Amino acid sequence: MLSIPSGYRFSSVYAGIRKVEKDDLGLIVSDKPASAAAVFTQNRVQAAPVKLCRKHLRSSRGHVKAILVNAGNANCATKSGDSVAESTCSTLAAKLKAPLEQMFPASTGVIGVELDPKLIVRALPELIKGLSADRFEDLSKAIMTTDTVPKTASREYTVGGKTVRIAGMTKGSGMIMPNMATTLGFIVTDVEVAPAKLKRMLDQSVAASYNRISVDGDTSTNDTVVVLANGASGAPADGEFQKALTEVLEDLAKQIVRDGEGAKKLVTIDVEGIVDDAGAEKIARSIANSPLVKTAIAGSDPNWGRILSAAGNAGVPFDPMRADIWMQGVAVCTGGLATDFSEDELKAKLDERECAIRFYVRGRGKGAARFWTCDFTEDYIKINASYRT
């Protein structure tokens, strides 16, 4: 059961953007303008809604009244992209009687295909009419593309007699390797916080969650994670809020990886004993992005040599003769050399739905990092060789 903060309403409809008749247009409205913070893709190519959100956040000084999101079209690399994002936001603002700059658009889907704004404008009345505090989960389904399951998470905690709620939804399954943010993530909370502080807290939570996952090493042109805080709880954002926010984001990020295109297993990678955290993260990312490691895990093959080799490719100095590797808690490599682990027993353990890899370099390095990825199966190829057709 999700814990949804009060003061927000949600809606979704089928606007005809995607071919399959399944909701493809969604709306989140905050009863009063909320403090807002967002992180966006670091790709040089940025979709029209990403550019418009940046602009709106600047001019509204970090306040958002509504998030308008469509699936089925990325609204990226098209002639009319900017004007589609602007005109649909403008129509929505008029209908909500709110300033244009408090509209936050987001799109996900295919790149390079014109998005017809009439489809969205025509659907807005029904979309607004459907707004309700209990349609959070409907909306989480409308933003899915190749996702096989909707992804939501929530936390609540009580401080000084006031209950703070955080609820988030996300989508994403392929084209996932966040550099700053990834895919779409919408978080609403009733904590009380100024936009600038909210941004610092979001950055910290994203660094430990969305920026630590990879499905295929590709960063999308539309990646956006945004958090709205309407202050309805009356409780200020403290360390407890930071912790809960990180938990919600980590929960959502892991759901993305678990639903990675074609994935059957969630892989958690822990790297320790490196000179600093940044180096540990590079090594963890290199292991997480190695197709050879990911296919070995798909085949339940304890081929730790591929893990060692992937670590060696990260461009981070370490002594291979001090490297220890564990898979599913079994020491498979000690001091850079094979142990006498039972291959059959480990194979059986690798058949589980979750896989843990630990890479530890003995010495005085205090750098550590945790990263999540998925295994790499034939279905990833099937899904992506025919995504548009």
Added chain:
Amino acid sequence: MLSIPSGYRFSSVYAGIRKVEKDDLGLIVSDKPASAAAVFTQNRVQAAPVKLCRKHLRSSRGHVKAILVNAGNANCATKSGDSVAESTCSTLAAKLKAPLEQMFPASTGVIGVELDPKLIVRALPELIKGLSADRFEDLSKAIMTTDTVPKTASREYTVGGKTVRIAGMTKGSGMIMPNMATTLGFIVTDVEVAPAKLKRMLDQSVAASYNRISVDGDTSTNDTVVVLANGASGAPADGEFQKALTEVLEDLAKQIVRDGEGAKKLVTIDVEGIVDDAGAEKIARSIANSPLVKTAIAGSDPNWGRILSAAGNAGVPFDPMRADIWMQGVAVCTGGLATDFSEDELKAKLDERECAIRFYVRGRGKGAARFWTCDFTEDYIKINASYRT
């Protein structure tokens, strides 16, 4: 018909290193010690033979009498790795009555499994007995692992009445993304050249060939490309030699990509109009390594948005609104926007065995790069999920 330089002999036998009874041990002997130059993997984890080759090249001041190569075991990350490489080279040197430091060992296969030196030592007499000037192609088969075809190339040219011959063989199909060199490549020539100059020429040719290919973005622990020059032609190494060496290396490198694990198509990527060559190479590499681009090509899907997005991920500045993209010579994106190309016609063209992608940024940038990769099919996963088992 290959053009093999005189003064070299080749041999291969089955030593029992791999399970399948197929030659797995090979030898190249130069009648007189040859000038030698080599490039090695940049992976932090380096196999025992790679470390020993570096040491031998230093102490022999760039002279090699024999190359001893095995398939089926990488001799990497094992307790006995260094001593296996040394003892087998030492036995070979004694039998060839040549200095130990002129022995050049190489290994390819699985990482982290002890290699029994007795298998090699026991096979040496038969291996040496089998040496012959016309067994170049037998040897090129013995070094194959997941390769489906042997890979050889040669060139010859005449200068001042003297004929120079260059013949090369290579192996490799997965774990391919060279940083400095990749996989195993053995080149023999009868040009006359000092080791230091040969190294500069090899570096230049490798930069335009082996360092411009990628199958899966992984760099192996054993990558080695070595060229031997025995001077038998009496002709010095000039610009003509450099050109022929690059041609041989490019020919071999493209054969590796064409035989990429599970690959059905060779993809040539040209990037132009970037601020410098290094930036163009980064963009080309980013496109070549994108699983989404590679799966789209497998599915003959003209999904150019993925190419634009992959270019945007390279970390190199360019204006997406000035980007033009061609696939199979068809303009699919002009100034960052879709053209009105016929999707059906282009799909048919993408069914061909070779695919050409051109990414051009309009402006004054003179940086350009060419890169080769392959498509990404379900068979890559099949091969790698069960390589050891």
